[in-house]
Amino acid sequence: MHALALNFDFLFSNFSQLTVTGLALGAVYAMVALGYTMVYGVLQLINFAHSEVFMYGTFATLWTVYFMGGTAHTSGFALARMFAVAMVVAMVVSALVALLLERVAYRPLLRRNSPQLMALISAIGASFVLSESMGLRDNITRWIGLNDNFSRYVSGARDTRGLPMDIQTHKLFPIGNYQVTNIDLIVICCALLMMLLLDQFVRRSRLGRGIRAVAQDPESAALMGVNSTRVVQLTFLLGGLMAGAAATLYMLRIGATRFDAGFILGVKAFTAAVMGGIGNLRGALVGGLVLGVAENWGSALVGTQWKDVVAFVLLVVILLFRPTGILGESLGKARV
């Protein structure tokens, strides 16, 4: 009954709030999208298990907060310190999961020159294994006899688990009629900073040059002495680090996670990567931000249950006019 009335009044009167919160969500999409885009750029392979790399990051964040004794009353500086540590832990955990993934699910296939479709299926399989082992973690710890010591970490394995504290938001400054909060600002700035660092790393450092070389022409790169296995590893590592940081920012905003939290976010991040031009780092950023904002505007205009429809219609429209995405494809080729 209220579903398809276009509510322009609401959209315009809350334009700044919808845009800022959309940007914050889009920043998380963009950081996860980087993982898809980099692996695609180097291997022309879609790493569908990347969403689980992100999901492990959210749990690393949650567990670090538990481990550091976070309670409902933790706030202020202690909370900030907790999250700073959690972000480092999440980045390390996600990077390790990504490296494990590369070692177990990809390298054996690449070494045997198997068709790319095999690697894709291997990725989907790895995604199930990772997500279900998180969803069955209570059983797993019981089998190895650890349940009593870790019950806080593993209980309710199939339920949403939240941070113990409510993160207090402070209104900082107005944009339009919306008071931007500290969380919005932290998420957006942190994401932009991480992406800037990654972009500079790939453009300027020696290792980054290796990545671009392999992306452009793996055989010539090998002839020039670039170790392509190392480069692939590095790509997964960087993607994992970004996903881990994104996971902490996600927890800061959403505050809860579960074993299948990666699935929808992964689909969205992959969409963002394609929208911006897969294989293109700056494209992932643009795609993520566009997607986050479009979802919020779409939700405001036609109802929240349509937000995925809006997002994917936008994707189709963009691909109709720019088949390679907003900024075009490829990690190294034309523009670096």
Add this chain to the structure above:
Amino acid sequence: MLPCPNLDAPPQCGRALTEETLHTKHTLRTLAVVAAAGLALTACGTTSSSSTASSGSNCPSGLKIAFLGAQTGDYANLGINISNGANVALDDYNKANSDCKVTMQKFDSQGDPNQATKLATQIIQDKSIVGVVGPAFSGESGATGDAFNGAGLVTVSASATDPALTTHGWTTFHRVVATDADQAPQDAKYIKDTLNAKKVFVIDDSSEYGKGLADGVRKGLGNLVTGNDAVQQKQTDFSATVTKVTSSGADAVFYGGYYAEAGLLIKQLKAAGYKGAFMSGDGSLDPGFIQAAGADAANGAILTCPCAPSSADFTAKYKADNSGAEPGTYSAEGYDAANVILSGIAEGKYTRADLLDWVNNYDQDGLTKHIKFNKGDVSTVVIYAYKVGGGKIQPGTPIK
């Protein structure tokens, strides 16, 4: 994404490409559970037949009732609450009737109507089963109703709340719980009379259950509804919905849906400075709501349910019979459902036909309410309001 409800209609629950399409894990687990249950039952069966053989009554040996509902999978919690409640009734019965012991065989449907259909066939073919506690959820109840009706095997559900289930003309289907259609008007009444809300924002999760409940509340509230939105299951970011609620100036929010989304929604509403009341239905009545929201944000939320809180007596018995587990949502109803059947067996109704007749004419006080069936629906309707306080769901009180 397709919807994925958990209380009332766990149907072909949709996670587009995830576990539902790959059934190996489920199948293996089901096999293991069935095998384990089978082993346990052979053991029980022998003991009970030897004891009844000596008693010399006309009690057939190896008499069984079945439980049909989730024991593993995403909806296991509710199924286990119910089967554990039924355990208490069974234990009571067996203590009082040591000359005619009954065992309960559990059939694990994982809440999936497809699996429930196969299990229903198994149950019907096992002639030693004279009554069924379940099916637990509305989806599986709908899928198996025809089969049970055809076999004349009585079923008593503790938790299938879809109003349409009693419109099929099945004589075997019964439930000891009020329906969703009973819940919504009471929720609207509570918002109007107890919360005294003037502007209510109503949100649903687009599922059959959530939308049905929310639409009922919308109808009951009339022009007190200041705004509407629908979200999706598995959604985690509610920023657009939060903007809608805060800009509408609502003093109460009603959410029709399940606890995972409800928890995140209230958390994000509170973080954005929303100060009003928050109310949701039985889909959100789960400790997982507080887990997802965090105790701070969850405090003060009101969750309504046709399910009754467990009394201290029942809690003590329940813990003793179920190795210390706490009773949960629908545990007391599970007891009542099993008790309706077992009291018939105690009266010497050992055949399916006799027992069906017994249940159809049942008219006694149960643990949760007076139980008498009207075309399968329980005639006493009580809805309870549970308040969250101190990081816990407090015992519910009836809405009057």
